[in-house]
Amino acid sequence: MNRRQFLKASLASSLLGLNACANWQIRSQQKAHVVIIGGGFGGATAARYLRLYCPEIRISLIEPKTVYTACPGSNRVITGLAELASLSFGYQGLNQAYHIDILPTRVTAIDAVSKRLQLQTGDHLRYDHLILAPGIRLRWDTIEGYSEILSQQFPHAWQAGPQTLLLRDQITALPDNGTVLICPPADPYRCPPGPYERASLIAHWLKRHKPRAKILILDPKRSFSKQALFEQAWRQHYAYGTEKALIEWHSLADNPIQAIDPKSHTVITEFGDKFRGDVINLIPPQTAGQIAIETGLTDQSGWCPINPLSSQSLLVPGDAARPRSC
Numbered sequence: 188m189n190r191r192q193f194l195k196a197s198l199a200s201s202l203l204g205l206n207a208c209a210n211w212q213i214r215s216q217q218k219a220h221v222v223i224i225g226g227g228f229g230g231a232t233a234a235r236y237l238r239l240y241c242p243e244i245r246i247s248l249i250e251p252k253t254v255y256t257a258c259p260g261s262n263r264v265i266t267g268l269a270e271l272a273s274l275s276f277g278y279q280g281l282n283q284a285y286h287i288d289i290l291p292t293r294v295t296a297i298d299a300v301s302k303r304l305q306l307q308t309g310d311h312l313r314y315d316h317l318i319l320a321p322g323i324r325l326r327w328d329t330i331e332g333y334s335e336i337l338s339q340q341f342p343h344a345w346q347a348g349p350q351t352l353l354l355r356d357q358i359t360a361l362p363d364n365g366t367v368l369i370c371p372p373a374d375p376y377r378c379p380p381g382p383y384e385r386a387s388l389i390a391h392w393l394k395r396h397k398p399r400a401k402i403l404i405l406d407p408k409r410s411f412s413k414q415a416l417f418e419q420a421w422r423q424h425y426a427y428g429t430e431k432a433l434i435e436w437h438s439l440a441d442n443p444i445q446a447i448d449p450k451s452h453t454v455i456t457e458f459g460d461k462f463r464g465d466v467i468n469l470i471p472p473q474t475a476g477q478i479a480i481e482t483g484l485t486d487q488s489g490w491c492p493i494n495p496l497s498s499q500s501l502l503v504p505g506d507a508a509r510p511r512s513c
C-alpha cells in the first residue's frame with residue numbers, strides 16, 4: 188500500500204468508526220459496551236479514539252500487565268542510549284482522562300455467539316462489540332533446541348522488558364573480539380526493520396567500546412526491509428562490504444538456520460553449516476496472539492485476515508465497524 192492509499196484507507200476507517208458509533212447508539216437503548224482485549228499500542232489507541240468518537244458508550248480495556256513496556260525504542264536500551272523505565276507506561280491516564288474501565292486480567296476464552304468473555308479471574312464479561320488487539324505469539328517449535336527457557340540464555344528481546352535487559356548485559360560483557368549473531372525470522376513478523384535497526388545500534392556501541400568485535404546477521408530472507416538505507420549507513424559508518432566490516436549480512440534463504448546447540452554456542456543450518464556466537468540473538472517466527480488463534484480468527488498463515496477498511500475479521504463475522512449501507 189502506498190502513502191496515498193494508506194491515507195485514503197485511514198480516512199475511510201475513521202469514517203466507518205464514526206458511522207459504527209452512531210449505529211451502536213441507535214441499536215441499543217442502553218449504553219453500548221465495547222470491550223478491548225490487549226492494552227498495547229493497538230488496544231490503547233483504539234480505546235482512546237473510541238472515547239473521542241463516542242463519549243457516551245462504556246469502554247473496558249482488559250490487560251493483565253499493570254505496566255506496559257513499549258518495544259519501539261527498546262533497541263536503544265540494549266546499547267545504553269535509553270533506560271527501560273522511559274518505555275514503561277501505566278493505564279491511569281486512560282482511566283482518569285478517558286473514563287475507560289481497566290481490568291487487570293487476561294481473557295481466557297471468547298464466546299463470539301453469546302458475546303461473552305471468560306476471564307482468568309473466573310468471572311465472565313458481556314460485550315456488545317469486541318476489539319481484539321493481543322499482539323503476537325512467539326513460535327517456539329521452529330528452531331530445534333530453542334525454547335522459552337533457552338531464551339533466558341539466548342535472548343530474542345522481541346518483547347520489551349527483561350529480555351531487553353538480558354541482551355544489553357550480554358552485549359556489555361562481550362569479549363573484545365567477540366561475535367554477535369543476530370538471527371531474524373522469515374517474513375512476516377513484527378517490525379520488519381527491527382533486527383537491522385538493532386544491528387546498527389549495537390554496531391554504534393561496539394565501534395566505540397569493542398571495535399574488534401563483529402556482528403553477523405544470519406537471515407532466512409533474500410532481502411530485508413529498508414535494505415538500501417541500512418546498507419548505505421553501514422558502508423558509511425561500519426566499513427560494510429569490506430574485510431574490516433563491523434556488520435556482515437548473510438542471506439541464508441536456501442540454507443536457513445534449523446537448530447541451536449547451546450553447549451557450543453552455535454546455530455546450525457539445514458545443510459549443517461555452523462556459526463558460533465558469543466552472543467546469540469535468536470528472534471523466532473511469530474503468529475497472531477494466542478487468543479486470536481483459539482478464537483478461530485487466524486488462517487493457515489497464523490495471522491488474522493481482515494477487511495483493511497474496517498479491521499473486521501474475515502473469518503469470524505461481526506458488526507463492529509460495518510457501515511449502515513452494508
Ligand SMILES: Cc1cc2nc3c(=O)[nH]c(=O)nc-3n(C[C@H](O)[C@H](O)[C@H](O)COP(=O)(O)OP(=O)(O)OC[C@H]3O[C@@H](n4cnc5c(N)ncnc54)[C@H](O)[C@@H]3O)c2cc1C
Nearest residue numbers: 225226227228229230258259293294321322345378381478
Ligand atoms: C525491537 C522492536 C522495535 C520496534 N520498533 C518500532 C518502532 O520504532 N516503531 C513502531 O511503530 N513499531 C515498532 N515496533 C513494533 C511495535 O512494538 C508493535 O507494532 C506494537 O507493539 C503492536 O502493538 P499491539 O497493541 O498490536 O501489540 P502489543 O504491543 O504486543 O500489545 C498486546 C497486548 O495484549 C495483551 N494481551 C495478549 N493476550 C491477551 C489476553 N488474552 N487478554 C488480555 N490481554 C492480552 C498483552 O499483554 C499486550 O500488552 C517494534 C517492535 C520491536 C520488537
